[in-house]
Amino acid sequence: MVLTTTNSIEGFKIIEYKGLVSGTSAEMKTKFSFKTEKNMKMIEDIMNEAKEQALQNMKANAQNLNANAVVGISLDIETEAGAYVFVSVTGTAVVVAQG
Numbered sequence: 518m519v520l521t522t523t524n525s526i527e528g529f530k531i532i533e534y535k536g537l538v539s540g541t542s543a544e545m546k547t548k549f550s551f552k553t554e555k556n557m558k559m560i561e562d563i564m565n566e567a568k569e570q571a572l573q574n575m576k577a578n579a580q581n582l583n584a585n586a587v588v589g590i591s592l593d594i595e596t597e598a599g600a601y602v603f604v605s606v607t608g609t610a611v612v613v614a615q616g
Contacts, residue, residue: 518574518576518579518580518584519586520572520608521587521588522590522592523568529613530613530615530616531588532612533611534609534610535583535612536609536610538578538584538608538609539574540570540572540576540578541603542604543602543604543605544563544564544567546596546600551552558588567602570583571592571606575607579610584610584611585613586610586611586612587608588608588609593605593606
């Protein structure tokens with residue numbers, strides 16, 4: 518499945534729009550006392566894990582609509598009280614064919 522932030526896919530033609538799909542994820546951060554390089558790497562890993570989980574959830578939702586691509590993806594990352602990372606991704610599920 519092709520996932521892209523653009524509204525089209527080079528070399529492919531959108532032949533059917535299936536609708537909006539989204540995926541969300543929430544990951545808990547552990548407490549960090551200082552902004553050390555090790556802690557920054559841990560935060561980066563948590564954010565990447567949350568983003569990947571949200572994308573996989575969106576992809577599953579698109580597959581449930583029999584789509585083979587999602588275009589126009591937007592990504593939103595929020596933090597709450599310094600303890601959680603919330604990721605939401607939204608896009609348009611479509612059927613594409615080489616064209």
